[in-house]
Amino acid sequence: MRERARTLLQLLVWERGWTYDRFRREYEKAARELAAAAGEPPSTATVEEQTFRRWTAGRVRGLPNRPAPAVLEYMFGRSVRDLLSPPNGLAPDPSVKYAPTINESDLAMTARDAAAHAGDAASLSVPDMTLDQLDDDIVALARGYNRTSPVEVFRRAKELLGIAQSMLERTQVPRQRERAYLAAGQSAAVLSAISFDLGSLSAAVSLSRTSALYGQVIEHGPLQAYSHGALAFLAFWSGRPAEAVRLVRTAQQYGGLGDTAKTRLLVIEGRAYGHLGNQAAAERAVRSALDLSTGARDDLHDDVGGEFAFPDDRVAMSNATTYLLLGDADGAEEAAKSALQLVAAKPDGQRPLLISTQAHVDLARARLLRGELDGVQAALEPAFAVPTEWRGAGTLERMAAVRIGLSREPFQGASEAVQLGEQIEVFTSEASANRLGATSPLAIEG
Structure with missing residues (x-):
């Protein structure tokens, strides 16, 4: 049973019985002929073996860089998109005798591809100690928030958000990505708080939404609750107390909240009702906040604490x-x-x-x-x-x-x-x- 070609290019190469070396020579020749026809200087374009293997195996996203598309189309008379796509049911020319061969070059290239893939996977992670340090820095910033110059808090929180985002780009390890998303959400939340203190309401709103989205990605209830509580606070500051009540209600539905988180939301709810002039609802929220004492804790409002706490x-x-x-x-x-x-x-x-x-x-x-x-x-x-x-x-x-x-x-x-x-x-x-x-x-x- 014949091996099935992965791309039309691979099928055509097999039909011609070309090895990589023959393909490379034909590619270089076609590139020179195209340059001559266009009145351009002699082309020095070539193709590396690893690139050839990727083209024929269908491991290419998008189109190759110039001049490869034009050269391939000149060589085979087909569009480059068709060449790099599966043959779509096309059978080999029955008049052509061919057999996919495995030679030393194929074996060596397969080994190199496997090693490269494993190396890429290993490199898509970060040292756990780097994430440990990021966590420690965020905790220190949150706990020192009320004793640190607002301008310094902003500078440091912005730096930590950038580090967390960099970690997300560098790792594909699920456990590490979850930690990096949490760190990014916490940093954005601190940035929102300090933006409000520095007088920028619009920036504060945008950053709280960013924090909420990071929390949503990892389904972190306390971070989503904190961020929605901040949005509720910012809503009545924008003259929308009814919207603030709605946001508090949303925040209260997230799981994993401790007493501190629930107290904070009740206090914000009381303020929102105060703006609405609803004395009974406001006083009820205030009393509920003061009476809440179940001993429940969560990892943001209590364990990190500081700006996330509500003493x-x-x-x-x-x-x-x-x-x-x-x-x-x-x-x-x-x-x-x-x-x-x-x-x-x-x-x-x-x-x-x-x-x-x-x-x-x-x-x-x-x-x-x-x-x-x-x-x-x-x-x-x-x-x-x-x-x-x-x-x-x-x-x-x-x-x-x-x-x-x-x-x-x-x-x-x-x-x-x-x-x-x-x-x-x-x-x-x-x-x-x-x-x-x-x-x-x-x-x-x-």
């Missing part, structure tokens, strides 16, 4: 904002003070400046609701001392709400209110987020 001080700070949206000055002041106490209880060097700053401003906003101008000024003093690079979008938005409140009754025209308003304007104009962001602070948190 008690952050819960309290965010709940203060929700109470402000509901017009509950007492609830807001209590939550803001709780956040500040929890931050103060942490060791030096571990106190999140972004959280404490926002809590101070929310405390000022609560006092503003009660008409306590002296209390407003006292609450803002620590915030005014924050370096410009730490004045994130969340802080600027809260400050904008205070500024608006100071221009209304009963404070309108009061010298202390005017002076405090001017101080807020200077604070905002100097902020890195205000300089980097494309728009001025939003007003929806007010």
